[in-house]
Structures are given as structure tokens and as C-alpha cells.
Amino acid sequence: MRKMVKIILLLAVVGGCSLVFFTLSSSLHQTASSRLMPLGHRTPTQYQTIAVSGKILLDSARWYNLNNVANNIQGLFDGSTSTGVTNRWGRVLEIYDAYYSLLPDEALSLDSIRMFDNGGDLNKPFTLSVLTSDWQRVVVATYTGGHYGQWVGPYPNQPSVFRLSPSLGNLRALIITASFSYPTELELYGNYVPGTQLPAADPSVLASQKHVMLGQELGINAFEWDLESPNAPEQVDSSRLTAAKNFTAVRHYMDWEKLESSPGKFTFNPVHSGGWNYDLLYQSLKTARIEVLACLKTQPKWMQDTYPAKDRNEENAPVRYGCDLNDPKSYAEQAKAGFQFAARYGSNPNVRPGLLHVDASTRWTGDGVNQVKIGLGLINYIECDNERDKWWKGRPAYQTGREYAANLSAFYDGHKNTMGPGVGVKNADPTMQVVMAGLAAPSTSYVRGMMDWCRQYRGTRPDGSVDLCWDVINYHLYSNDARASQHGTSTRGAAPEVSEAGRVAQNFVCFAHQYARDMPVWITETGYDTNPGSPLKAIAVGNRSVLQTQADWTLRTALLYARCGVERTFFYQLGDDNPANPQQFSSSGLINPDHTPKPAADYLRQANQLLGKYRYQSTLNRAPLVDRYQSNGKTAFALVIPDEHGRTASYTLNVGTDSASIFQPQIGRAKMSETRVRTRGGQLKLVVTETPTFVVAGGGHRRGVAVAPSTSTEQ
DSSP states (O other), rough: EEEEEEEEOEEETTTTTTEOOOOOEEEEOOOOGGGOOOSSSSOOGGOOOOOEEEEEOOOOGGGGEEHHHHHHHHGGGGSSSSOOOOOOOOOOSSSSEEEEEOOOOOEEEEEEEEEEEEOOOOSSSSSEEEEETTOOEEEEEEEOOOTTEEEOOOTTTTTTBBOOOOOOOOOOOEEEEEESOSSSSSEEEEEEOOOOOOOOHHHHHHHHHHBBBGGGGGGEEEEEETTTTTTEEEEHHHHHHHHHHHHEEEEEEHHHHOOOBBBTTBBOOOOTTTOOHHHHHHHHHHHTTTTEEEEEEEHHHHHHHTSSSOOOOTTTTSSTEEETTGGGGGHHHHHHHHHHHHHHHOOOOOOOOGGGGOOOOOTTOOOOOOOOOOOOOSSEEESSSTTBBBBOOGGGGOOHHHHHHHHHHHHHHHHHTSSSSSGGGTTOTTEEEEEEEOOOOOOHOOOOOOOOHHHHHHOOOOTTOOSSSSSSSEOOOOOOOTTTSSSSSOOOOOOGSSSSHHHHHHHHHHHHHHHSSTEEEEEEEOBBBBBBTTTTTTOOOOTTTTTHHHHHHHHHHHHHHHTTOOEEEEEEOOOOOOEEEEOOOTTSSOOTSSSSSSSSHHHHHHHHHHHHHEEEEEEEEEEEEEEEETTTTEEEEEOOOOOOOOOOOOEEEEESEEEEEEOOOTSSSSSSSEEEEETTTTEEEHHHHEEEEEEEEESOOOOOOOOEEEGGGGO
């Protein structure tokens, strides 16, 4: 059925208060064949199209802010004229947008709008805009106050009616623009046809379906000097490499300056900023079977110099001063650096050599000479910058989700190959995976802004999904007692299970399922400090030392993210920056200065040796937590008290075999302790603590390992 809907929006001015409305006509296609398939996996039986005429009740939770602070926009739609939006302070953007994006098969038209005026600062207007079918943004209502305690609009008897030409067409989004001045209630009237219901998103079901391998949760953040000696930067130090082998993956913090000290001249071996040998670094890690995520970050000095002196900072957005953050072309230089890196370290041997540019000059007699190399096959993942939502650095360093999507579009594929040759990672190696920058403030709203930008400026693929310009969703979270990650209000770290870590992880995994076709979700920064003055410090729990608690919480964090369906975890970081410094992140290293492992590294290494190839299957119990893993027909269990008070609990585990092995992490040892026991009818009684216990099911005796009698199964 093709339905013609008339949208009426009137202009009214009464006293000091104004409200703008327009009149126009538009066509809404309501046939199933005309609908674009929304994001997510859906079936025809999930369609539900019940047209609503009159007051439109939208899902207020779908509003999201393009700002570092999320004001409570939902307060405009709570039905109360006495309560409205709660302003929050510390915003990077004083005036900002909030979006309500319609799914591809939703239909919305407006007959009228009214707002309740409850007073407030009226210096900066509140506006409501619509985004039309041809992506035009049109202001349809402006609120400036002046009628305290009254509804403003609609005014059907006003003599002036303004018509727009061309017609607005089908609406794609509603956009609120505001500062600190809001009405307390906003009501929309017209016609609304709900779209397809989003796919079901049960967090436990999604995690069980992903079957995340535990070994993928045992990564670490590191710099090149963590593996190459500062005294011999062209060589990989064997003791440093041995320390890295405690982990399964390395997120390499790689400053853009290293690759491109001079504009358009690239260096890799040696880099002309520090002399490091990236070829040998990556080859050594690959030989050690350590996966690398290369995080290309920060501005090079030659780009910083384009800014006024007061605004220069290496963590500014990766553009020259004055560039439009919404334009992919502004990010061309970073996207070219991504192409050069992917051409060298990716797996495509067919990149045209003429597109590659190395700086073959030498800095001194005997200095190494850079040479063009193609398709070395050393890197599978590259991250486009780090924490692009860094509000604490001010506006020059902060990008909204939409601005960062423009950045990614250039970095990913040269904005769909519109920026010329030699631009974008995928144009050098189509198989290299682009990871979005980890979010400092872990909110799916930021990613929604990214996705909506892609929908508008990159369009959809043949299957109807949005043409996104990244392959992995990524965020950061440091568990603490304020449940605020990096906002600086915490007094100490917190056990992962009592923090918001699980809830946030589930939100991201569910979001990826509903909106991004189960795109992988990673967390590339998490961890705990050990300095007693740090707001992210581990604490001594019971008879445990701080280092023991750090070890417990670190291993439990890995188990938590496997349990939630997060597909990779990287801990911050390999070595301490300065263990005597109480500033957060300064004492979070998991390796000692002599390159030996701290207890946390012991625990992660031992977990990988025992269960690295095992995949999470399900959670059998919540108190204590009991997770089941499998690998090649073998079953294992992880048991832990999800607390931070030194508690223990008795639990009877249904192992299902006549015997089993019980493993306990050990500090300073090569492997976990092992106790082989017989079960009673497949049942095993255990005392579970806040240090994880692992049980591997198995029948019969194993040569060389004593089996305890059935009367000694309590450990």
C-alpha cells in the first residue's frame, strides 16, 4: 500500500516564545518489497507493522548524544511536565546534537509538535530538525521560552503557513540541537509505522554462540622498547621477548611520527624517530606466535606545527589545523600512512611498488637504509588511532562519533576509493582487519553515531546492511569502585564481577548483534595499578597481597570477557611506567623491571598453557561462578567466587567422569598445580575461592600422576 501523508508544521509567535512549524506533503511506501532489510539477522515472521496515528510514542532510549557527556534526553518524553533534561557538566561541546535515527523500514511523519515551557536559560535556542530521505537537514521547530508553565503549540489558526519545496519526503532521523535550554516535555503528533523488531539479544545466549577461545583474552599492551633494547633499538632483546611470551597477543602503541617523520617519507627499518626496527619486531612476534594489533596513533610533529602554539598536542585529531572534522579528505595523510603500513606488513603481494614511498636517506654514516618491501604477512589487525573520544584533552583532541566515522572512512578504503590511489588500509590489503579506536568512555551511543554517518555517506551493501568502515568494535574499561572507568572519580580498582564491566560488555555484544551483524567486540585496555595512591589500584583482599589480588582480578577479567562474548582482551600494560607514581596507569605493568613475570603474568601464562585452546560454552552457576569450556571433545570448568572480600564457598561440580584434574594458579611457577582425583558418580565437591580454580574432566588414571581417593575430593 502506498500511503500519502500530509505533514503540517506551523509558525507561531506568542509573546517572547516562538515555535516554528511547516506544512508539506510526502509519500510513505508501506509495502514490504519497498523496505530495506534492517541491520541484524531477521526473518519474515519478525515483521510487525502497526501504524499509529495521533501522539507518537517513540522508544526514548534510542536517542543518543554526540558529545562526551550524555544528557538525559529521555526526560523530554517521560510524560512529566515538571521534570525534564538533567544537564551534566564537563561537556566538550557546549551546543550539541542528539539523534533519533529511524530504522530503514520505519516510517514517520509529523502533523504537529508541542513543547512544555517550564522556564530556564533561554539564551541559546533548542531546535528540532528532521533528516529527509535525501539527507537534507531541515529545522522544523525552535523553542526559545517565554511562556513559563504552559504548553507551546500547536497553533492551527495561525494565518501564516510556510510551505517547503521540495517536499521533505520520508524522514530518516529526528535531531535535537541544544545547549542548556530545554522544554520539560516534547510531544510529537502524526503517523508512525514501527519497523522490524530488532533481533533478540539475550547476552548469555550470544556469548554461548560465540564460543570465545580463552587464549584470545590474554593480550597485553606494549611499546617497541618493551621488546627492543633502548641501547640497541635495531635488535630484539631475548629477555624482553621471553617476557612477552607470557601473553598471546600484543597491542603495539605505534606513534605515527615513527613511520613518517617527514611528510610523505616513510621509515620502517630503521624508523627515523628512535631507530627502531619494526620489521624485526613484527617478525619476532610472529615467530613466537604472538598476534599483533598495531595501533597507529598521535600526530607527527610536522602536523602539530600547523596548530597555534597553545593548541599543539600530539593527541589532537589526526588532521591539520583548520580542517573540517566531518570531511574524510581531511584525514588523507593518516589514511596514506595506513596504506603504506598495510602494503608492507599485510598479506597482499600485488601492491604496485610505484605507490610506496620510503625515506632512503641516512642520518649518519653507517645508518640503515630503508627499502620498499611488500606483503611481508606479519600484521593482520590495525587500529585507527587511540581513544578518539579523549574529552580531557579538549576540543582539538575530541571527535564525535560522526567525525570519527569520517576519519575511519578515509583510513579504511580512501572513502570508498574516492581519494585517489595509495589511500586506505583495504586498498593495500583487503584482508587486513581495521579495528576502531578503543573508546575511553565505553558507550554504544558513540558507535551509533559512527554507524549513522556511514549510512548517510557510505550507503548500504547489496544485502541491505550499512557499509561500515571498520571490522571490530573496540572499547576500554578499567574496573573501579566508582563504576566510571577513566572519569577520575574512583578511589580504587574493583573486582571485575562487582564493577560495571560485565554489563558494559553485554551492552556492546548485544549492540553488535542487533545493529552490526555480530561484528566482533574487543576490549583493548583494562587492568589495575599497584601503587597505593592510584585511583585504579588493586587492594589486599583477606590474606592476599596487592600483587596477588592484581593477579586474581586480572585472570578473572579474562574469564569475564570470555563469558560475555568479547572476542579479544588486551591488558594494560607490559611494564610499569613508574611504580612510585600514584597517577593512574603508572603502576599497571605485569612484568618486573628485570623482565620476569609478576603474579598476574604468571596466572595468564598458566591459564593459556592449560586452557588456551578451550572455548567458552556456558555458565552453569552464578554464585559461585562456574563456567564450562570445551576443546576437541574435552571439557573443563572454571570456578571462582565473584567477590572481593576473601570469601569461600562449597560447590559440588557435576564433572560427568570418574576422575578429574584440579588445577590452581601458582605464583612464580611454570605451571599450575595439579591434583588428580576420583569423583563420586561424576560429582566433585570443591571449596571455591576468589582465586580461580580449574577442573579438567577425564576418566581413568594418567601415568605418573597420583590419583587421590574418593574420600579426598575436597580441595
